[in-house]
Amino acid sequence: MCPSDPAVAAVAQGDLAIKALAMPRDSNPGGDIFGGWILSQMDVAGAIMAGVRAAGRVATVGIEAMSFHMPVRVGDVVSCYAAVTRLGTTSITVHVEVWALRRAKGVSVKVTEGVFTYVAIDAAGGKRSLPPGPPGPPGPPVSPASQEA
Numbered sequence: 001m002c003p004s005d006p007a008v009a010a011v012a013q014g015d016l017a018i019k020a021l022a023m024p025r026d027s028n029p030g031g032d033i034f035g036g037w038i039l040s041q042m043d044v045a046g047a048i049m050a051g052v053r054a055a056g057r058v059a060t061v062g063i064e065a066m067s068f069h070m071p072v073r074v075g076d077v078v079s080c081y082a083a084v085t086r087l088g089t090t091s092i093t094v095h096v097e098v099w100a101l102r103r104a105k106g107v108s109v110k111v112t113e114g115v116f117t118y119v120a121i122d123a124a125g126g127k128r129s130l131p132p133g134p135p136g137p138p139g140p141p142v143s144p145a146s147q148e149a
């Protein structure tokens with residue numbers, strides 16, 4: 001159900017965080033996949049990445065720089081790649097990009113990207129400082145040119 005795509009893994013920025021099949025129930029009245037579904041997949045992908053660095057719970061506090069480059073279609077295999085781009089005192093910023101494998105054509109395209117910020121939280125839901133760890137990267141990743149389907 002989820003074929004590997006080494007070509008995409010070679011150019012996508014970040015680590016593969018989640019992979020999902022775009023289902024008919026996630027489509028909009030026009031027949032393409034609803035943007036809110038894509039955004040929720042991205043939020044989960046970023047939270048997984050942030051949660052590892054935070055060593056615990058995180059909460060989403062900001063979403064910005066969302067760009068929907070191309071539609072996701074029913075039957076596409078959607079892969080979310082995530083990369084930490086900034087570390088604050090309590091916050092972690094993650095760049096998430098989404099690639100869709102058009103299975104009928106055997107081509108993968110970058111369809112969406114965005115920047116998500118999470119705050120490390122404690123059991124009571126209050127913010128907490130990030131645990132010691134490697135320093136954050138120097139800046140946001142350079143986005144590669146995507147392929148046209």
Ligand SMILES: CC(C)(COP(=O)(O)OP(=O)(O)OC[C@H]1O[C@@H](n2cnc3c(N)ncnc32)[C@H](O)[C@@H]1OP(=O)(O)O)[C@@H](O)C(=O)NCCC(=O)NCCS
Nearest residue numbers: 058059060061062087088089090091117119121125126127
């Ligand atoms: C997470 C929460 C506890 C943080 O408490 P807070 O008092 O707002 O914290 P602060 O304003 O001090 O901000 C905490 C950090 O987030 C950053 N931040 C806050 N809002 C931000 C935004 N919109 N975009 C980017 N970063 C933001 C701050 O710069 C700060 O970073 P730093 O500590 O690394 O310097 C609180 O905002 C909250 O509960 N929000 C709701 C979260 C939620 O329900 N998300 C949806 C479901 S997961």
